[in-house]
Amino acid sequence: MTLEITGRSAADIAVSVRRLIEQGALGPGDALPPVRTLADSLGVNRNTAVAAYRQLTQAGVVVTRGRGGTHVADRSPVAQEGFAVDSVLRDIATGNPDPALIPDPSRALANVVGAPVLYGEPVIDRRLEQWAREWMGADLAPERIELTITSGAGDAVERLLAQALVRDDAVALEDPCFLTSIHTVRVGGYRPVPVPIDDEGMTVDGLRAALDQGVRAVVCTPRAQNPTGAGLSAQRAADLRAVLLEHPYVLVIEDDHFSMLSRRPFHSIIGPEHRRWALVRSVSKFLGPDMCLAVTASDPDTAERLAMRLTPGTTWVSHLLQRLALALVTDPDVIADIEAAGAHYAERNRAFAARLTAAGVPVTAGDGLNLWVQLPVPARDVSEQLMRRGWLARPGEEFALAQTPAARGLRLTVHDLDEPDAERLATDLAAAVRAAGGRLVPAGSD
Structure with missing residues (x-):
């Protein structure tokens, strides 16, 4: 790979690397030669190679990882919030508020003129x-x-x-x-x-x-x-x-x-x-x-x-x-509605956490629109099992920056589920954990 990079100036070296990326010879995540190796192979001063990599970094073409070296930047898309497009599954991964709890702005619109x-x-x-x-x-x-x-x-x-x-x-x-x-x-x-x-x-x-x-x-x-x-x-x-x-x-x-x-x-x-x-x-x-x-x-x-x-x-x-x-x-009625909405989200998350814990998947409800379920097995395996049962959930890998236990979780949006659907999801999630090789925890055990 080193011999494919050409140039005598920093600008020419940077252009050469960009050309290799555009042609597909270098892909996202691929490592570039160490600065000293590149300089020696091209017969240029080490500072020239450093300047070339700096230009590429500033342009967002490559990223540096300290002792991990310099790599081609990963431009793959990041998962986005919101509804899944064209899914036939029941989406429990949206992160959306309940539209029924969003205040109607109709009356307030009359007060925005000026x-x-x-x-x-x-x-x-x-x-x-x-x-x-x-x-x-x-x-x-x-x-x-x-x-x-x-x-x-x-x-x-x-x-x-x-x-x-x-x-x-x-x-x-x-x-x-x-x-x-x-x-x-x-x-x-x-x-x-x-x-x-x-x-x-x-x-x-x-x-x-x-x-x-x-x-x-x-x-x-x-x-x-x-x-x-x-x-x-x-x-x-x-x-x-x-x-x-x-x-x-x-x-x-x-x-x-x-x-x-x-x-x-x-x-x-x-x-x-x-x-x-x-x-x-x-x-x-x-x-x-x-x-x-x-x-x-x-x-x-x-x-x-x-x-x-x-x-x-x-x-x-x-x-x-x-x-x-x-x-x-500043509308007292809207403030009261916001307070009621906050209480609703908290209560629905607590209720589902209790239901899921009783089904053998211990969960403690936090704050916010979503419920985080820590799993004993890889989240991707559980989410795939849930898909077979008609549910679309977000595995923790989408939110993880490092491969830590944090990646073994599911983020669920459950505040809009009625009682029958909540019961079915709890049952299906417990079955998905078991099918993925996880052990259920009986309610009340340590």
Whole structure:
């Protein structure tokens, strides 16, 4: 392979590698020669080979893995959230809220009219900003808050990473991880560093190890972690803040996507002395995915850089949408509906967890729209068995960054199942575990 790469300058070497990739001689994941080997074979200075690989890395063509070498970037698609297309199976993998529990915006639409917004005007609706400052300020020191509006949490995280990182920078992600975060990091050309999680969220040792590897950003879900439903305890959050004390300039992004629906208190890993941080809260889980709006509170420098990527005339969020969101979240009836929806999701997940535990598959319900089922056998085998029984579930491998026990899980969306379907799914899932070679655990046993 080394002899097929040609060129005397960094640019020519980079072009040669790209040509090999385009022709199919090099495929996703294939290793490139070590820098010294390549330089010796081409008769060029080692710095020339380094510069060629740097060009390829910055272009997203290759990725570096430290001592693991340089490899052709994997451009295969990442699994996406939502309904499966054209499936005849009962989809229990959607991650969607119940449409019956999304507030009807019809009445609120009458309140969104107002003066037209022109180029050069503030990107945030003044009244929404006032409301959002109180909403975010309840969990952060008010004097530290600068607000930005984006088109959803995924948009906010993408822009936050882009304003702080360059390709091949390392980003700490929870493992298992939210699919959108995996996709964002891959498309951005960043290097994901997995941080294991348990029932209390990110582990302290995992975050410390990621920081030791030089991560420049950390993406954390403080509650209703997707896919597991884990949430930070007060003690875990304090321990993580202590670890971050020595890294005040690492960008910490908290994605509190479930916010108003959560049954758990909010605990932040952002300490009072941390210099680069952002708290993101979307409205999509309680007002509906089509309400593409999120509020980001951050330190002033991060807010300024983020705002530069939301210049009026290009990518600011529609003020009509902002006014509609405000009209909904300030309506007492809508607030009551959101509270009832949060209680419904929690109750349905608890009920199914109890049903599944009684069937021999022990489960503890977390927070959020989904239920995470840890399995004694590979999740892919169980999901295949479920398909034979008419169910479509998401295996843990789709959310895993590393081949750890976290990959042995299923994420189920069960809050919309009626009682007969819930009973049938519990029975079929227990049978699927047994057919995949797993042992069922009798109810009440340790």
